[in-house]
Amino acid sequence: MGYELNFGALLEYQDVLLAGLWMTVKLTVVSTLLGILLGILGAAARRHRNPVLRHGSKAYVELIRNTPFIVQLFFIFFGLPAIGIKMTEVEAGILALVINLGAYLTEIIRAGIDNTPKGQIEAARTLGLSSRQIFIRIILPPAFQRVYSSVVSQCIIVMLGSAVVSQISVQELTFAANFIQSRNFLSFESYLVAALLYLLLAFLMRLIFNLIGSRAFSREEKQS
Amino acid sequence: MSLVSVRDVHKYFGDLHVLKGIDLDIKAGEVVSIIGRSGSGKSTLLRCMNGLESYDQGAIILDGMEVSTDEFQVRKLSQSVGMVFQSFNLFPHLTVGENIMLAPTLIKKTSKAEAKKLAQEVLEKVGLGDKFGQYPEKLSGGQQQRVAIARSLAMKPKVLLCDEITSALDPELVGDVLKVLEQLAAEGMTLVLVTHEMNFARDVGDRVVFMHQGKVHETGDAKTVLADPQTPELRQFIGAVL
Incomplete structure (x- = not known):
């Protein structure tokens, strides 16, 4: 092992690295928020009385969960322009991430919903709530709480998966690492730093999600 | 006139004939x-x-409605008509007060302040006036059931x-x-x-x-x-x- 580590040489590229990191954060925040929304809608569609919505949601989940993310990404970015749907790299990257996360979350949230005690739905019905009110007010909040840790893990997986969008030249963290090592050939240092930054992001995400969760799902007595 | 009128009601669960022609009148x-x-x-x-x-046959008229x-x-x-269940069925993510205020505010469009007053009133009635901000899981079964009754009563x-x-x-x-x-x-x-x-x-x-x-x-x-x-x-x- 005659290799001499040279992290100092990376400093020269710290702007590239930080810009990449910032892009990864933006991709993650936007795709997490939209992905959760899509997952909730997908789960709602799964139990809708309209069979088109029900089956459509199921087909969507199966399609996304059984194809590689990179193929989904390439299809959106390289394939769709053939039928006139063009977008920037960042737009395509976000769209692919949202669609991917939405499919997994549809399945996760649906599992939470399936565990709703039937009696609670009946109680809500006898109180006069509509199906929509029951879903939003009665079914969804406890269901989301039941599967919250799985939701968090899936969002982190998508943050890590966002590295793949470097393949369509979105200038995020992995793109930055690729760029730097292609200039100075310090592959070891570049990817190690990128890996540590992903690790840091994952920790931060979990921390933030846990803070949100413990506030949102607190069962401490409320002062009226 | 009766408040609830059940006329020759039949009900099947698949092949099982569970109600075989029920007639019943209940006065206010x-x-x-x-x-x-x-x-x-x-x-x-x-x-x-x-x-x-x-039900599969017959008619039930309640307060003039089919x-x-x-x-x-x-x-x-x-x-x-209100209903109270064996398993309480309180909404676990809402406090006692919120459980009770939910239907009046959503269905009857009662203002929040008024619904709160109403909730406090019905809670006092079932002897749980001090549980307004508590979550159901912190209550005993008997207390939960009384909250469920209060929740029904709030819809009058x-x-x-x-x-x-x-x-x-x-x-x-x-x-x-x-x-x-x-x-x-x-x-x-x-x-x-x-x-x-x-x-x-x-x-x-x-x-x-x-x-x-x-x-x-x-x-x-x-x-x-x-x-x-x-x-x-x-x-x-x-x-x-x-």
């Missing part, structure tokens, strides 16, 4: 106890009365259906719930109870309906029927539960 202010063995159709009958369960499972109709009915129903509401409670907690029912009965609330509490049926109830194999087998004034049952089935049933 009456306290009616439906008793019988499990499987006799008493809970099903109760659940037919507010559209939780469909009862059906259609969502719109169930919502309309909910203004007149004309009739309250109670489906074995003390069956899931520890014996020492049953009394508090029955006391609330007794108070409601005294105030003139119409109550229809599926119950195994024979003492309550006799002391507080006006009328007993004994169901057997999907039919009203024997019915009449609570004290008379329970003291002097006319059919061997009811005699046997009373012997078994008392």
Whole structure:
């Protein structure tokens, strides 16, 4: 092992690295928020009385969960322009991430919903709530709480998966690492730093999600 | 005119004929106890009365409205009929106060301040005025059931259906719930109870309906029927539960 580590040489590229990191954060925040929304809608569609919505949601989940993310990404970015749907790299990257996360979350949230005690739905019905009110007010909040840790893990997986969008030249963290090592050939240092930054992001995400969760799902007595 | 009128109601679960032509009239202010063995159709009958369960033949008219499972109709009915369940069914993610305020604010468009006042009022009524901000999981079963009653009362129903509401409670907690029912009965609330509490049926109830194999087998004034049952089935049933 005659290799001499040279992290100092990376400093020269710290702007590239930080810009990449910032892009990864933006991709993650936007795709997490939209992905959760899509997952909730997908789960709602799964139990809708309209069979088109029900089956459509199921087909969507199966399609996304059984194809590689990179193929989904390439299809959106390289394939769709053939039928006139063009977008920037960042737009395509976000769209692919949202669609991917939405499919997994549809399945996760649906599992939470399936565990709703039937009696609670009946109680809500006898109180006069509509199906929509029951879903939003009665079914969804406890269901989301039941599967919250799985939701968090899936969002982190998508943050890590966002590295793949470097393949369509979105200038995020992995793109930055690729760029730097292609200039100075310090592959070891570049990817190690990128890996540590992903690790840091994952920790931060979990921390933030846990803070949100413990506030949102607190069962401490409320002062009226 | 009766508040609830059940006319020749039949109900099937697949091949199983669970209600075989039920006729029943309940007047405003009456306290009616439906008793019988499990499987006799008493809970099903109760659940037919507010559209939780469909029926295949006959008619149920409640407060002038035809009862059906259609969502719109169930919502309309909910203004007149409340229901309390064996398993409480409080919403776990809402505080006691929020559980009670939910329907008045969403359905009756009561203002938040007014709903809060109303919630506090009904909570006092069931003896839990200090639990407004508490979550259901922090309450005992008996307390949860009283909150469930309060939640129904906040919608100011004309009739309250109670489906074995003390069956899931520890014996020492049953009394508090029955006391609330007794108070409601005294105030003139119409109550229809599926119950195994024979003492309550006799002391507080006006009328007993004994169901057997999907039919009203024997019915009449609570004290008379329970003291002097006319059919061997009811005699046997009373012997078994008392």
